[in-house]
Amino acid sequence: MEEKIHNTFINAWKPWSPDDDAKLVSLYNDDLCDIFEISKRPQREPGGIISRLIKNKCVSNRTLARLYKDIVAEKVQKRKIRNEEKRGKAVADGKVVAEVIRPALQNDITVTLYRGTYAEVQIELADIKRDMAGLRRGMSEIIDMLKAVYIFEDV
Numbered sequence: 001m002e003e004k005i006h007n008t009f010i011n012a013w014k015p016w017s018p019d020d021d022a023k024l025v026s027l028y029n030d031d032l033c034d035i036f037e038i039s040k041r042p043q044r045e046p047g048g049i050i051s052r053l054i055k056n057k058c059v060s061n062r063t064l065a066r067l068y069k070d071i072v073a074e075k076v077q078k079r080k081i082r083n084e085e086k087r088g089k090a091v092a093d094g095k096v097v098a099e100v101i102r103p104a105l106q107n108d109i110t111v112t113l114y115r116g117t118y119a120e121v122q123i124e125l126a127d128i129k130r131d132m133a134g135l136r137r138g139m140s141e142i143i144d145m146l147k148a149v150y151i152f153e154d155v
Contacts (some may be wrong), residue, residue: 009039010043011042011044012045012048013048021056023041024038032066035049035068036067046071050062
């Protein structure tokens with residue numbers, strides 16, 4: 001994870017120089033930039049920017065930093081998506097679109113049904129059951145005819 005952040009924010013975890021601090025304070029206080037804008041310029045993670053703003057007494061509390069709530073909401077959304085995916089749910093655009101209903105192993109083939117397709121499978125299954133009932137009736141008729149032919153030939 002640290003590597004992923006470092007690839008996005010190339011200056012993450014590097015020491016801050018006095019000049020970096022001065023630029024940060026200027027961007028936040030004079031230019032009224034939000035955390036996301038500031039994090040792009042020195043290429044530092046938003047959490048690091050907030051920590052530095054607290055150290056430089058620009059904000060007294062994390063929650064008072066501009067757009068802090070958006071940062072938290074974004075992290076919470078990402079965590080929810082990760083958790084849903086771990087539980088076997090398919091996620092698209094931050095919403096659960098399908099849920100694994102019943103993974104089953106049959107003849108070394110894994111079958112996975114999703115909630116979105118489960119209703120469709122139930123309809124197909126009902127059609128198959130009707131078809132099988134029809135086949136049973138047809139087989140019964142064939143058996144009866146074969147019995148009749150067999151009895152007729154014995155006479």
